[in-house]
Amino acid sequence: MKGLKGKVAIVTGGGRGIGKATCKTLVEYGVNVAIAEINDETGQQVESDLRAQGGDVCFIKTDIAQEESIAAMVARTVEQFGRVDILINNAVLFVPQGIEATAAEWETALRVNVIGYALCIKHCVAKMKAVGKGAIVNVSSNLAFVAQPDCLLYSTAKSALTCMTKSMAMELAPFHIRVNAVCPGTTWTELCEKYYWETMGLTRETADQHPQIGGAQLLKRVAEPIEIAEAIAFLASDSASFITAENLMVDGGYTAL
Structure with missing residues (x-):
């Protein structure tokens, strides 16, 4: 990818x-990465693994539900690396509730999945303006565009993120800061693996074959995290220098059905 080497990125939920x-x-x-993560164990493990591979990284304990934690995250990144070029808004809280969700559950879901993203952008923008350009990638979901059972809070938050991405892109374009989103489909993360095993007794192979999971995609399988990561890296890179306000589907064709 063009223009990534030597850049500084913050990745929320990087653990x-x-x-x-x-x-x-x-x-x-070749990017220097601040691993912003609320969980000490997973954040430190990623930091250790990437340093062993020669990466210039640092773990920063971060709770994006708290603005003071976000501000400290950005300050620590600048202290470590001297600048911020890229923000990957990825941290997420999934509240599996429908119409019976309480006000507290709504507030919790929106606080992390919408307000937290907005505040991360707010605190990174001043640093990007100092550099003269920047790239922001929000990790949304194809569920911003289609409905599924027990995903009311999640889908609502991700739908808000879709419009926020476009609005932020318009607001920040004069400062040469691009704002885009990726919209993954079902991706075989640790949480996904745990959820499908505990609720349906599915392994990766049987999830791929299940008509409502892997079988629901045009490509007849779920995604690997690295496939979403490559799309994120593309939007953050100079290879996507004329792309902003885009919500890029990376869902195996699910939303085409």
């Missing part, structure tokens, strides 16, 4: 799943 794969992918492209 597992798509975030972990994104940290690894960016390091392979």
Whole structure:
């Protein structure tokens, strides 16, 4: 990918799943990465693994539900690397509720999945303006565009993120800061593996074959985290220099059905 080597990126939720794969992918492209993660164990493990591979990385314990934690994350990144070029908004909270969700559950879901993303952008923008350009990639979902059972809170939050991505792109374009989103379909992360095993007794192979999971995709399988990470890296790179306000589907064709 063009223009990634030597850049500095913050990846929220970088301790597992798509975030972990994104940290690894960016390091392979020569990016210095701040692993922003609420879980000490997973964040430190990713930091250790990537340093062993020669990556210039640091783990920063971060709770994106708290603005002071976000501000500290950005300050620590600048202290470590001197700048911020790229923000990957990936941290997520999935609340599996439908119409019976309480006000507290709504507030929790929106606080992380919408407000947290907006505040991460807010605090990174000043640093990107100092550099003269920047790239922001929000990790959304194809469920921003299609409905599924027990996903009301999640889908609502991701739908808000779709419009926020476009609005932020418009607001930040004069400063040469691009804002895009990727919209993954079902991706075989640690959480996905645990969920499908505990609720349906499915392994990766049987999930791929299940008519409502892998079978629901045109490509007849679920995604690997690295496949989403490569799309994220593309949107963050200069290879996507004329792309902004885009919500890129990376869902195996699910939304085409």
